[in-house]
Amino acid sequence: MAAPARHPCGHRSPFRRRRRPGQPLTAAAARIFYAAPVIDERDRRGHVHGAGPDGERREPGMGSLRGLDFERRASPRSDTSRSWSRQWPWLLALALVAVVLLVVFRRPMADRLWPQTRAQELRAQAEQALAQGRLTATDGSGARELYEAALAMDPDRDEARVGLARVAEAALAQARAATAQDRFADAHAALRLARALSVPRDEARQLENALRKREAAKAGIPELLARAEAAREAGRLTGAAGAALPLYSRVLALQPEDTRALEGREDALADLLQQARAQLREGDLAKATATIAAAAEYDPGHVDLPDTRARLNEELDDVRRNAAADLRAGRLERAAERYRLLATAGQQADADEGLQRVAAAWARRAQVLAGDYRFAAADAALGHARELAPELGAVSEAGHRIERARQAHARSGSRLPPAERERRVKRLLAEAAEAEARGQLLEPPGDSAFDKLRAARAIAPDDAGVRKATARLLPAARDCFERGLRDNNLGLARACLDARTVLEGDAGSLATARRRLAERWLAIGDERLGAGEIAGARAALDAARGLDPATPGLEAFDGRLRAATAPRR
Numbered sequence: 001m002a003a004p005a006r007h008p009c010g011h012r013s014p015f016r017r018r019r020r021p022g023q024p025l026t027a028a029a030a031r032i033f034y035a036a037p038v039i040d041e042r043d044r045r046g047h048v049h050g051a052g053p054d055g056e057r058r059e060p061g062m063g064s065l066r067g068l069d070f071e072r073r074a075s076p077r078s079d080t081s082r083s084w085s086r087q088w089p090w091l092l093a094l095a096l097v098a099v100v101l102l103v104v105f106r107r108p109m110a111d112r113l114w115p116q117t118r119a120q121e122l123r124a125q126a127e128q129a130l131a132q133g134r135l136t137a138t139d140g141s142g143a144r145e146l147y148e149a150a151l152a153m154d155p156d157r158d159e160a161r162v163g164l165a166r167v168a169e170a171a172l173a174q175a176r177a178a179t180a181q182d183r184f185a186d187a188h189a190a191l192r193l194a195r196a197l198s199v200p201r202d203e204a205r206q207l208e209n210a211l212r213k214r215e216a217a218k219a220g221i222p223e224l225l226a227r228a229e230a231a232r233e234a235g236r237l238t239g240a241a242g243a244a245l246p247l248y249s250r251v252l253a254l255q256p257e258d259t260r261a262l263e264g265r266e267d268a269l270a271d272l273l274q275q276a277r278a279q280l281r282e283g284d285l286a287k288a289t290a291t292i293a294a295a296a297e298y299d300p301g302h303v304d305l306p307d308t309r310a311r312l313n314e315e316l317d318d319v320r321r322n323a324a325a326d327l328r329a330g331r332l333e334r335a336a337e338r339y340r341l342l343a344t345a346g347q348q349a350d351a352d353e354g355l356q357r358v359a360a361a362w363a364r365r366a367q368v369l370a371g372d373y374r375f376a377a378a379d380a381a382l383g384h385a386r387e388l389a390p391e392l393g394a395v396s397e398a399g400h401r402i403e404r405a406r407q408a409h410a411r412s413g414s415r416l417p418p419a420e421r422e423r424r425v426k427r428l429l430a431e432a433a434e435a436e437a438r439g440q441l442l443e444p445p446g447d448s449a450f451d452k453l454r455a456a457r458a459i460a461p462d463d464a465g466v467r468k469a470t471a472r473l474l475p476a477a478r479d480c481f482e483r484g485l486r487d488n489n490l491g492l493a494r495a496c497l498d499a500r501t502v503l504e505g506d507a508g509s510l511a512t513a514r515r516r517l518a519e520r521w522l523a524i525g526d527e528r529l530g531a532g533e534i535a536g537a538r539a540a541l542d543a544a545r546g547l548d549p550a551t552p553g554l555e556a557f558d559g560r561l562r563a564a565t566a567p568r569r
Contacts, residue, residue, distance in 0.1 A: 119154035122146050126163055135167050143167045168197035179211045187211050215254050224251050225260055237272045238294050244268045245298050269295050273304045280315050286344035323354055328550050332358050357549030359389035363398035368501055370405040378402050394546045421459055428456040429465050442495050450499045474503045493517055518547040
């Protein structure tokens with residue numbers, strides 16, 4: 001064991017304390033200051049025992065105090081106190097939050113942890129509601145709702161089922177009391193509640209018959225019939241409560257076998273359907289549709305109803321055919337009117353689809369006008385398209401193309417001086433001829449023959465050289481289109497068709513070309529659908545619809561595609 005540290009003068013240092021190895025420093029020892037004496041040679045000489053140089057005895061001294069450190073060390077307990085003083089507000093806030101959450105959510109927690117207790121409480125509330133006569137309530141406080149909630153929470157107990165049976169009996173009792181007091185609306189409501197809770201059918205039927213007889217006795221059936229006949233003769237067949245058909249219906253609700261009421265309703269419906277046929281002859285499909293629907297509500301099996309509906313369907317088919325013909329002929333305003341007429345006649349799906357076709361046609365027209373740099377007319381056509389189908393992809397694409405055409409027109413220098421304009425047109429036509437000689441009709445973008453010619457047309461559309469180049473490149477664009485169809489390269493065919501749209505002014509030939517390309521896309525879609533490639537078939541359908549929405553077979557293929565993607569049950 002190592003010897004304890006000693007003072008140079010021979011005494012043990014009062015500032016050092018012997019501690020065994022591994023012994024922890026106590027709190028008391030940690031709190032005392034630490035004094036580390038610094039002793040130099042001069043101090044050693046002053047502290048050595050024995051005689052000095054003169055033989056005299058020297059007394060021990062304290063030596064130098066320069067190395068002593070009297071600063072008080074930090075106490076661990078004081079650090080802990082300061083840490084607690086900083087943390088206690090947060091801990092208090094967390095405790096308050098926990099108390100608030102416990103108060104707010106004590107009922108849901110109790111319902112989840114002890115559902116039987118909650119079910120017993122619901123049954124007690126239901127008993128109280130039943131005793132007070134509150135059999136049902138929209139806010140859930142009625143006896144029926146409370147018993148059903150208790151049954152859902154604790155389905156193994158029969159108390160709730162028995163309680164619902166008692167509610168049904170009480171509903172029958174209320175219906176009887178209301179009937180005796182001529183409160184017919186309350187009686188009907190109580191009877192509906194009793195039937196909803198599965199009371200015996202015989203009891204419900206007997207009470208219903210008694211209720212109907214008492215209502216008939218109080219309503220004055222002869223007076224109602226007289227009023228109905230007078231309304232029918234005046235031509236007031238439906239609409240207000242005093243019209244003929246509502247009055248006949250009221251009588252038949254009270255006395256379903258009343259012959260006079262049955263015959264009167266039959267005659268009134270015949271007159272109503274005759275009005276519908278007259279409205280069809282006048283072309284007022286909206287009124288005719290509403291009239292036929294009203295007649296079907298009163299008697300779906302009327303003898304004249306099938307024939308009138310057949311006439312309505314014929315008229316609707318004529319509207320569809322005429323709208324499609326207007327669309328193919330470019331009479332877009334008229335086509336839109338016909339499709340809107342379908343919407344008023346209740347054919348909303350057909351109307352929406354037709355209006356999308358018209359919007360696509362407007363978008364194509366806007367692109368053609370922008371290609372001729374007739375931007376005012378192009379914007380007007382695009383406005384019609386956006387009004388009909390603002391979210392249609394073809395409409396958005398047309399807007400982008402018009403903007404690009406407008407930017408190209410702005411960059412082309414249409415406001416250049418005449419000499420500079422002529423020089424630039426000649427240069428563009430020369431570059432177009434060079435690209436044509438290299439076979440670069442469409443590629444690369446910006447440097448192709450068609451792009452160069454388009455830029456020249458933007459500067460001087462009436463220039464003789466521009467017209468000559470247009471006449472020369474138009475056959476090339478047509479040949480390119482035919483080659484794309486022949487090689488089944490439909491992307492190339494579409495690019496060449498776009499070039500033809502810029503160069504060609506014959507709308508009829510362009511419509512034919514669009515129809516041919518759309519039909520080819522439909523054939524591609526049919527192949528994809530047969531191979532189970534739904535995404536490819538849908539893309540082909542979209543391409544065909546964007547080219548020509550009136551392509552024959554388009555709707556049939558769309559129906560097949562929808563059937564293929566419909567969820568299986």
